[in-house]
Amino acid sequence: MREAMKKLISLDRERGVITHIAALLGWDQETYMPESGIDERAEQLAIVENLAHEKAVNPGIGELLNRLEGEKDLSGQEKAYLRVSRREYDKETKLPAGLVSEMARQTSLSQAAWVQARKNNDFKRFAPHLATMIRLNLEKASALNPGAPPYDVLLDLYEIGSTERSIADVFAVMKRDLVEILGAIRSRPQSDDSFLRRRVSPAAQARMSQYFMGALGFDKHRGRLDTAAHPFTTTLGRDDIRITTRYIEDYFPSSVFSTIHEAGHALYEMGLEVGPDYSGTRLADAASMAVHESQSRMWENIIGRSLPFWGAHYGHIVPMAEGALEGVALEDFYKGVNRVEASLIRTEADEVSYGLHVIARFELESALIKGDLAVEDLPGAWNDTMHQTLGVEVPDDRRGCLQDIHWSMGSFGYFPSYALGNLYAAQFWTAMKAQIPSLERSIAAGDCSPALDWLREKVHREAAALLPSELVLKATGSSLDPSHFTGYLRKKYSAIYGF
């Protein structure tokens, strides 16, 4: 390998190791840190994050990139690595220092205001901060790519290669179909899921979580499960990937499905192996947020809420449930954990209505960024959209446009990733089933390894070497097509609800 490439990789790896130290500081803060540790923990994180930033913006990287980008005879992997490195280097170096520090300051103020505004159902308290976050994101987009429409620049930060147009095209089909499926479900009798509210102790739920980590193929030598207020997955090292869950005593499915969801993220992180030359570099990062989300949704919903999966595992879970599932038939349990009901809160939404929550946010944030929607008109526009697409009436902003943290942090362009994740997952699933005829039989027999093997080979091992659009095309043979997702939902829910 070229000396310059080796040098670039070595700088990149050191930066990566430092980000893992920051991840440990964050993980510990959410899991075990005693409460009074928080003040110094903030100082510790600042030191490590500054160090990671210094390593990332090292001018030596810019020089190496300039030199290597001019080289001939670059291999495919080398080209991919230079593309990924260039993208991240530019993202970290193109923003003026003044803008970076103003964003940091304003984000902190904005988040604090959002917490208060949500608590007191007081949108006016948050509105000026939202306006500031929009202004700063316009400046950011302009600094990163002055020629492009700002919302496209922001979208590209999370889902590389996407534009408002490309997402709008996909979401239009998806929205039409989701509204139709939701309407069909509404016309049918609702399933009973009251047995899911029976008490199951945290210790029993922890045993279930460990059981499902094993069933999915989670390598416990390379990761672990702990509890946290909000479930998350974090990478503390190339071979140290941890997930968290929480145990709600009167709603045990919360921990079961959050553990499976986070395990899906972790399996992806564990599978990001691009060979020893590039291990620990940005080439071994995830392809995108949406691809990451496709892995968690694949395991949580497509596999983890399927009848074959529960056919294999329900008999093991009933005796672990301390009597809560006595007398509950498999079919009823399956219907219970797949109950669909339009509601107000995105994070509590089912598989069908979830996409509509995301589409609403996509439409609203693109209008905010383009100036087509004034900040003070957001609550009304929000409530109208929720009424039109989900058929729900929003009683207050707390359960409306103040429910999510994202805009208060200036994360415009992030929401679409959640829905794209579902679309990618369903398209991967269609291809996987076509290529492995025995797939569902294996899952029904308790063996998820054919699914994991397929994901490892087709998705995980590509890591960041392909753009998400290239990855989908290569893995499935066609470009992103939302009909895989809506077709999957129609088939599944017509069987459950009988329409």
Added chain:
Amino acid sequence: MREAMKKLISLDRERGVITHIAALLGWDQETYMPESGIDERAEQLAIVENLAHEKAVNPGIGELLNRLEGEKDLSGQEKAYLRVSRREYDKETKLPAGLVSEMARQTSLSQAAWVQARKNNDFKRFAPHLATMIRLNLEKASALNPGAPPYDVLLDLYEIGSTERSIADVFAVMKRDLVEILGAIRSRPQSDDSFLRRRVSPAAQARMSQYFMGALGFDKHRGRLDTAAHPFTTTLGRDDIRITTRYIEDYFPSSVFSTIHEAGHALYEMGLEVGPDYSGTRLADAASMAVHESQSRMWENIIGRSLPFWGAHYGHIVPMAEGALEGVALEDFYKGVNRVEASLIRTEADEVSYGLHVIARFELESALIKGDLAVEDLPGAWNDTMHQTLGVEVPDDRRGCLQDIHWSMGSFGYFPSYALGNLYAAQFWTAMKAQIPSLERSIAAGDCSPALDWLREKVHREAAALLPSELVLKATGSSLDPSHFTGYLRKKYSAIYGF
């Protein structure tokens, strides 16, 4: 405050925060890290430790010290801070880089050889490494203080201000008395402690540990308890001090007393408050290893194995012990946890014979460093000493001179701290009892706060501002005198064994 002093403090604080990040990496490695995380964890630690070292040897510190040491009108606290800072700066900067890297390399080889040698009872395998560690420590002593006897320089690294002479004087009295007390105990019938081997589940032991942390006044907002293979205390932040223990199912006193021991270390760390000007600096460090050990021994042995203490807590512990203590009277329990019996292994030794283990190591390591004992003669000398002082026959080197890790790491001069800790603790105890007539009545009523308050005021709050010898003199009114310790032992064990 002078600008230069503020600058020095700011550099020192940043270094301190970085050492706490390293402490988190170490804590996590011993408690929760999945096993495959170890390779990258070593890289992470190397980065953080290098960074801490860079901060510690910053030439700016040297310049600030030179400037400030020449200033007039320095306050007592300023002088103390400059003394501590100078000492640490010199320790970190006076060693030639070549020696530092050779020590790192040889220590790693030596430790690996020691592990093998101990496992295979093969002293010859370790002997050449021991010789190398001695040579390197002689070079280190010469670099740090070329005019002084090498063993004095090494002792001073752990117990500042101590010399071979000062320690030998104290140990001579102690050795004479310990041999005498041990002989008296041997002449009496042995106590029964078989009930301590009854099974108590880890969960019950964990409840006991939490109970005793509460009883001692451990602030659970500023710390926590976890499990690890070898119990330890570590400081992850000014307000984040963690202890660990281990649960041996057929010997629950192990976790009870190790938790109390580590909580004693943690209470000291939590009490190192020298005011806001110097918080987070080296002035807020412990006075010495031996003073640290005095705090753990005070709580574990002097208070934690006393009859008044168990009079208050035994009634709470019996119902937590899952039947193991049914029918065991308080007096018998007290005698059981204070059983004295000379044995081969230092870390398992009781309060009386422990000091003799340490004195043997002190005598042997000083002879090794001075060249009065050849490496190949160590096993014979060890076995002779153990026979003469403890009356035990050493069956093999594994249970003899290969049992401790210290010399394999080049930590010559460390052992005396353990015994000095017992001496300091007993002398503090004598003074505390004289100053607080109701002390033992409070402890007997379950209230340890008068003891903690006294330690906070007289010991913890001084932090590193006084030399250990100054601290003992100020807190107790007299210089270190081993008769407090041996007097305490004689009184306690003559009552237990009836001599």
